[in-house]
Amino acid sequence: MYFYEIVLPLPLYTPLIYASSKEIPCGVRVLVPVRGRRCVGLVFRRWPEGESPDFQVREIEEIVDDEPLLPADLLEFLAWCWEYYLHPPGEVVRSAFPPGFFREIKKKYVLTAEGKRLLSEGALPGWAEHLKRPRTLKNLIARAGRDLSRELDVLVERGLVKETEDLSGLKPPFEPWLEYLAEEVSSPIEEFLKEKGRWPKRFLEESFGKEPVKKLVSSGRVRLIELPRMRRGVVLDSGEPPVPNLEQTKAVEAIKEALDKGFEVFLLHGITGSGKTLVYLYAAEAALRRGKSVLILVPEIALTPYVETHFVSRFGTQVAILHSALPPRARAAEWFRVARGEARVVVGTRSALFAPLRDLGLIVVDEEHESSYKQMEGLRYQARDMALMRGKLAEASVVLGSATPSVKSYYLAKTGKYRLLTLTQRPKGKTLPEIEVVGLKRPGELFTERLLSAINETLSQGQQVLLFLNRRGYAPIVFCKDCGEPLMCPNCTLSLTYYRSQGRLLCHHCGFERPAFPLCPHCEGKEFRLVGFGTERVEAEIMRIFPSSRVARLDRETVTSERKLLELIRRLKRGEIDILVGTQMVAQGHDLPGVSLVGVLWAEGGLHFPDFRAAERTFQLLVQVAGRAGRGRVPGRVILQTRMRDHYAISAALKQDYEAFFEEDLKRRKTLRFPPFSRLALLIFSALKSEKAESAAHKAREFLSAFKNTEVLGPVPAPLFRLSARYRWQLLLKAETVGGLDRALKAFWQARDSLIPAGVRLTLDRDPEELL
Numbered sequence: 001m002y003f004y005e006i007v008l009p010l011p012l013y014t015p016l017i018y019a020s021s022k023e024i025p026c027g028v029r030v031l032v033p034v035r036g037r038r039c040v041g042l043v044f045r046r047w048p049e050g051e052s053p054d055f056q057v058r059e060i061e062e063i064v065d066d067e068p069l070l071p072a073d074l075l076e077f078l079a080w081c082w083e084y085y086l087h088p089p090g091e092v093v094r095s096a097f098p099p100g101f102f103r104e105i106k107k108k109y110v111l112t113a114e115g116k117r118l119l120s121e122g123a124l125p126g127w128a129e130h131l132k133r134p135r136t137l138k139n140l141i142a143r144a145g146r147d148l149s150r151e152l153d154v155l156v157e158r159g160l161v162k163e164t165e166d167l168s169g170l171k172p173p174f175e176p177w178l179e180y181l182a183e184e185v186s187s188p189i190e191e192f193l194k195e196k197g198r199w200p201k202r203f204l205e206e207s208f209g210k211e212p213v214k215k216l217v218s219s220g221r222v223r224l225i226e227l228p229r230m231r232r233g234v235v236l237d238s239g240e241p242p243v244p245n246l247e248q249t250k251a252v253e254a255i256k257e258a259l260d261k262g263f264e265v266f267l268l269h270g271i272t273g274s275g276k277t278l279v280y281l282y283a284a285e286a287a288l289r290r291g292k293s294v295l296i297l298v299p300e301i302a303l304t305p306y307v308e309t310h311f312v313s314r315f316g317t318q319v320a321i322l323h324s325a326l327p328p329r330a331r332a333a334e335w336f337r338v339a340r341g342e343a344r345v346v347v348g349t350r351s352a353l354f355a356p357l358r359d360l361g362l363i364v365v366d367e368e369h370e371s372s373y374k375q376m377e378g379l380r381y382q383a384r385d386m387a388l389m390r391g392k393l394a395e396a397s398v399v400l401g402s403a404t405p406s407v408k409s410y411y412l413a414k415t416g417k418y419r420l421l422t423l424t425q426r427p428k429g430k431t432l433p434e435i436e437v438v439g440l441k442r443p444g445e446l447f448t449e450r451l452l453s454a455i456n457e458t459l460s461q462g463q464q465v466l467l468f469l470n471r472r473g474y475a476p477i478v479f480c481k482d483c484g485e486p487l488m489c490p491n492c493t494l495s496l497t498y499y500r501s502q503g504r505l506l507c508h509h510c511g512f513e514r515p516a517f518p519l520c521p522h523c524e525g526k527e528f529r530l531v532g533f534g535t536e537r538v539e540a541e542i543m544r545i546f547p548s549s550r551v552a553r554l555d556r557e558t559v560t561s562e563r564k565l566l567e568l569i570r571r572l573k574r575g576e577i578d579i580l581v582g583t584q585m586v587a588q589g590h591d592l593p594g595v596s597l598v599g600v601l602w603a604e605g606g607l608h609f610p611d612f613r614a615a616e617r618t619f620q621l622l623v624q625v626a627g628r629a630g631r632g633r634v635p636g637r638v639i640l641q642t643r644m645r646d647h648y649a650i651s652a653a654l655k656q657d658y659e660a661f662f663e664e665d666l667k668r669r670k671t672l673r674f675p676p677f678s679r680l681a682l683l684i685f686s687a688l689k690s691e692k693a694e695s696a697a698h699k700a701r702e703f704l705s706a707f708k709n710t711e712v713l714g715p716v717p718a719p720l721f722r723l724s725a726r727y728r729w730q731l732l733l734k735a736e737t738v739g740g741l742d743r744a745l746k747a748f749w750q751a752r753d754s755l756i757p758a759g760v761r762l763t764l765d766r767d768p769e770e771l772l
């Protein structure tokens with residue numbers, strides 16, 4: 001017998017031990033019995049020969065995969081993650097699989113042949129209709145609208161319904177591909193195939209017709225093979241990539257050198273529009289040539305098409321895309337192409353960090369400063385930081401790229417932990433845009449004269465305008481005119497945002513909504529005053545002032561899918577939009593050559609958050625959005641409207657002076673001992689009763705105060721004191737070193753059951769990005 005540590009998709013804090021007479025490699029999925037059910041498990045480790053547990057263990061029932069899906073260094077990485085974040089291994093491992101690949105096996109019910117016969121004769125109750133296909137009890141009850149468990153049991157006993165297991169979806173779809181074998185090319189289709197090597201049959205038939213493909217197959221000049229299904233990608237051709245300039249070449253050379261050595265971290269600090277994508281492209285090519293695979297992380301789904309286009313036109317079907325907006329089957333298929341080694345380049349959002357790439361040689365984290373690399377629920381990991389650990393374990397090079405690096409990364413580059421690479425110029429002699437600051441004076445002022453005349457000028461030159469405000473909806477605050485109270489979310493410490501076209505009031509945190517306008521809950525008043533602006537209101541105002549121009553809006557309300565976003569960006573690039581109003585979704589990454597004016601309506605919008613990274617975020621957003629201007633033939637121009645022109649985040653953005661911002665921000669962090677001068681962990685205690693959460697936080701504080709190397713701040717009510725009907729108290733842990741923090745946290749985690757009463761929920765946020 002061999003003994004295996006198996007990770008299960010259950011909230012357990014350790015793997016479980018199972019036995020098997022077979023030798024099973026690590027990284028393979030198996031089926032094991034657990035609590036009277038069956039479950040998919042992942043073989044994580046085999047015990048050394050001769051060692052056996054001193055308790056009863058059960059046997060592995062089935063082996064699902066014929067070869068490991070996850071490489072050894074990824075397994076090691078996953079284990080590192082669950083220890084660092086003190087998170088159940090099963091949930092960490094689940095992030096590494098596409099949905100449905102790592103789960104409990106559900107019991108389903110389906111009619112037997114006899115059952116079907118009786119149903120067709122009308123001898124079974126109407127709801128049995130639903131059992132023509134296998135269904136879980138829950139699904140059946142949902143369809144029938146009442147509890148059917150008793151009646152179902154009777155049918156099972158009579159042999160009219162049987163139980164089955166749902167093993168579907170554990171393996172992704174395959175499809176036929178054509179592989180070119182012949183030497184001499186005699187038709188365009190052969191020429192195409194010869195260049196590509198392999199191509200999905202389905203795609204060939206679409207481009208060349210079914211007949212020619214059929215002929216080619218029967219000629220024996222190609223071979224049919226079964227490979228994981230390829231998703232229908234954005235296979236646009238971006239043409240030949242430009243020749244890199246001197247700075248780009250230097251950067252690529254430095255990365256190439258590292259590829260031959262192993263783990264090294266680079267910070268690629270290149271101003272907006274300096275061509276960082278091209279550096280990634282050539283570095284990726286170098287890695288592939290060395291037989292290594294490549295992982296490219298982008299901060300949000302909206303940016304995948306841009307990067308994807310460049311990589312797909314260069315590397316074809318070797319590229320896989322991984323993000324959560326792909327349809328589940330396409331996502332599973334793409335993932336499987338990676339696990340099987342068919343795709344050697346992955347472009348994806350933060351969860352692609354766990355992609356099953358083998359022989360990983362290069363990891364790129366594009367726009368590394370972006371907060372969206374931090375997952376804010378479940379496993380609260382920071383993908384940029386974790387990319388370093390994955391790179392280290394895989395002995396890969398890691399490139400962090402940004403025009404506005406995080407203060408932490410830049411500090412590490414300056415102190416020699418990372419190698420700094422810089423791009424200081426836009427290619428082809430293009431310059432950074434001119435930025436000017438205009439003071440907002442009147443309360444409630446939305447557009448200054450200066451901005452309006454600049455918009456006019458730009459439109460008359462046939463150029464495009466981008467207006468930026470990082471706030472959705474029509475108005476963020478609605479006051480009752482009678483009693484002066486704002487309309488609040490009943491569950492959260494947040495005001496409700498008014499969405500005019502939907503006629504609704506919405507809470508941005510918990511999704512609570514109600515029709516606009518109700519009676520005031522305080523005084524039953526009927527009249528309301530709208531305060532402040534969101535993008536919907538900006539759009540309406542702009543349409544009123546510039547009635548003949550074509551206005552569009554880009555935010556999470558108007559753009560709900562990747563398709564809609566692509567469509568909007570395409571319309572903008574084709575010149576079908578004159579003025580685009582948007583939130584931070586437009587702020588970065590996109591290359592918009594027609595935009596020559598960027599207007600930032602309220603530059604200090606983000607500075608009001610009580611958070612140590614508020615200034616950093618504001619500076620980054622301003623420089624990024626300004627960077628959308630002047631990427632085409634016409635030089636760009638940016639107008640920042642603000643009431644806080646003297647704040648260092650705004651004055652540094654005005655000069656596009658990263659160093660100036662960095663020095664000032666670093667000084668402040670040093671005084672307050674915030675990262676990079678310390679390591680943080682945020683503990684949030686929440687409960688339906690405030691006192692309950694507070695007293696749990698006090699107990700935790702007492703326990704943690706015993707650790708000398710860790711400073712405990714709080715408990716204090718969280719800035720967002722009430723969220724989703726729960727009151728929140730927080731403790732902030734600060735330590736000089738990772739080790740110090742680790743010891744305190746681990747001890748606390750061990751003891752947490754005795755410290756925290758039922759009904760209090762504890763959330764651990766290690767290396768928090770915000771303290772809200």
Ligand SMILES: Nc1ncnc2c1ncn2[C@@H]1O[C@H](COP(=O)(O)OP(=O)(O)OP(=O)(O)O)[C@@H](O)[C@H]1O
Pocket residue numbers: 242243244245248270271272273274275276277278402403427428588589590591627
């Ligand atoms: N060497 C080059 N010669 C000519 N054009 C180039 C060169 N390198 C990049 N470009 C072009 O410059 C534009 C900007 O490049 P890219 O989008 O990669 O910038 P970026 O550094 O990612 O900017 P941002 O940080 O603003 O996203 C693209 O249109 C790209 O094709």
Ligand SMILES: [Zn+2]
Pocket residue numbers: 489490491492494507508509510511512724
């Ligand atoms: Zn709410």
